[in-house]
Amino acid sequence: MMLHFAREEYDTRLGRLTARMREDKLDAMLLFAQESMYWLTGYDSFGYCFFQTLVVKANGEMALLTRSPDLRQARLTSIIENIVIWVDRTNADPSMDLKNLLSDMDLLGCRIGVEYDTHGMTGRTARLVDNQLLSFGELIDASSLVSDLRLIKSPAEMAHIQRAAELADDALDAALPLIRADADEAAILSAMQAAVLKGGGDYPAHGFILGSGEEALLCRYTSSRRRLGARDQLTLEWAGVHAHYHAAMRRTVLIGEPTSRHLELYEAALATLQAMEGKLRPGQTFAEIFEIQARMLDDSGLTRHRLNACGYSLGARFAPTWMEPQMFMAGNSQPIAPNMALFLHVILLDSDRNAAMTLGQTYLTTEEAPKALSRHSLDLLLR
Numbered sequence: 001m002m003l004h005f006a007r008e009e010y011d012t013r014l015g016r017l018t019a020r021m022r023e024d025k026l027d028a029m030l031l032f033a034q035e036s037m038y039w040l041t042g043y044d045s046f047g048y049c050f051f052q053t054l055v056v057k058a059n060g061e062m063a064l065l066t067r068s069p070d071l072r073q074a075r076l077t078s079i080i081e082n083i084v085i086w087v088d089r090t091n092a093d094p095s096m097d098l099k100n101l102l103s104d105m106d107l108l109g110c111r112i113g114v115e116y117d118t119h120g121m122t123g124r125t126a127r128l129v130d131n132q133l134l135s136f137g138e139l140i141d142a143s144s145l146v147s148d149l150r151l152i153k154s155p156a157e158m159a160h161i162q163r164a165a166e167l168a169d170d171a172l173d174a175a176l177p178l179i180r181a182d183a184d185e186a187a188i189l190s191a192m193q194a195a196v197l198k199g200g201g202d203y204p205a206h207g208f209i210l211g212s213g214e215e216a217l218l219c220r221y222t223s224s225r226r227r228l229g230a231r232d233q234l235t236l237e238w239a240g241v242h243a244h245y246h247a248a249m250r251r252t253v254l255i256g257e258p259t260s261r262h263l264e265l266y267e268a269a270l271a272t273l274q275a276m277e278g279k280l281r282p283g284q285t286f287a288e289i290f291e292i293q294a295r296m297l298d299d300s301g302l303t304r305h306r307l308n309a310c311g312y313s314l315g316a317r318f319a320p321t322w323m324e325p326q327m328f329m330a331g332n333s334q335p336i337a338p339n340m341a342l343f344l345h346v347i348l349l350d351s352d353r354n355a356a357m358t359l360g361q362t363y364l365t366t367e368e369a370p371k372a373l374s375r376h377s378l379d380l381l382l383r
Helices: 007-023 034-041 068-077 094-104 123-133 145-150 155-178 185-198 213-217 260-278 286-299
Strands: 028-031 053-057 062-066 083-085 111-114 138-141 209-212 232-242 245-255 311-313 341-350 355-364
Touching (some): 007 028, 007 053, 007 145, 028 034, 028 145, 034 053, 034 062, 034 145, 053 094, 062 068, 094 123, 155 185, 155 232, 155 245, 155 355, 185 232, 209 213, 213 232, 232 355, 245 341, 260 286, 260 355
Parallel strands (some): 028 111, 062 083, 111 138
Antiparallel strands (some): 053 062, 209 232, 245 355, 311 341, 341 355
16 A cells, blocks of 8 residues: 555544544544545545545444545555445436445434535535435534644654655755746746655645746736846745645745835844744634734734735645645634644735735744744845
């Protein structure tokens, strides 16, 4: 088998899940999130773009319902033994196969948790499942159950995250010598991705963000490419990835003489990130970290130029995003605990003056101060 963890690690995860299910009085879970299946069993596939679900009973019994192309995928990459195939055909309704599987597993009339809030559960899939199962048993929205368990990383998971962070640093090392006036964005992007893959890493769960000029103010990947000007700005957000575990970084690099506005934004971003880092420890909540950002930037007159979130949890993720659902934003009472992998960022976007400045890196939380995973400093990057 192509497993990234020892069998004992998967057994421990299953034990944590079934204990939580018993607490919540769930007889079974229907996992539709690929990262949940991967975390629990090692199952590694992009087959979640079609209908598939992993059924987990409170006694630990599991069965995967998927398509034929993923039969061997599941056998080779996971500990799942019971793999059931639904047949591709016009107007197929795999939710009927799911209902039959649940009946075979003696779950008629039971209380069943469902991962609704995931990219593996489309609106059509949700309607099919509800139509078939609402009269079969009691369906409970348990979308956050596994993602909450995944927040705390084991030592084996932390080893993958630390390797991912090394690869993120390697990507920046590959990019910096190329960043100069008249440089091609495509060359920079290809060098960064190549550094991760050459180091034994993976493709990221979403594309690296790379944009210069006006596009330096964007927070998403675009397919446009340009050459850098003699006086320019280049925003980068990327991640090192190892065994699907991500460690993200974010920087804005200035080409040529920096403007006074860029320097103002950098000083505000640096002070804010350092203040958030100083409070990133047990006893605080995700909301309290966000409130530090909001207060400091608002006091600096930067309210219109900041975002309404300043980071998120990281872990093993699949396309379309490496962002975990737990975000640093107002109202999130999620407490910070040791052994979390958390990405903190400060993103300042002044559209009036076409000035961007961003800083971000990944941390591992401890009993006390967090550990920044990058070997790079937070110094302003000037080329």
